[in-house]
Amino acid sequence: MTKHESEHADPARLRKETREWLATRTIPNVREVARDLENAGEDVHDLMTAIDELESLVRGPRTKPRKRPVKKSRA
Numbered sequence: 001m002t003k004h005e006s007e008h009a010d011p012a013r014l015r016k017e018t019r020e021w022l023a024t025r026t027i028p029n030v031r032e033v034a035r036d037l038e039n040a041g042e043d044v045h046d047l048m049t050a051i052d053e054l055e056s057l058v059r060g061p062r063t064k065p066r067k068r069p070v071k072k073s074r075a
Contacts, residue, residue: 022058027051
């Protein structure tokens with residue numbers, strides 16, 4: 001397995017359509033499934049934590065921080 005294959009997906013590199021689909025379709029659907037499981041008596045704490053992490057990745061900062069030029073010191 002190459003290094004590239006083992007790395008996690010960079011959310012900043014996800015296509016806009018992919019982020020929108022995750023935010024409007026996938027995450028709400030998985031939350032609904034988690035609520036159904038919870039109502040059936042299952043422990044869904046870990047699942048809800050994972051959903052929250054995914055949501056923060058999808059909705060997080062969408063731009064990379066700007067690189068600031070390095071000031072040269074005058075000696």
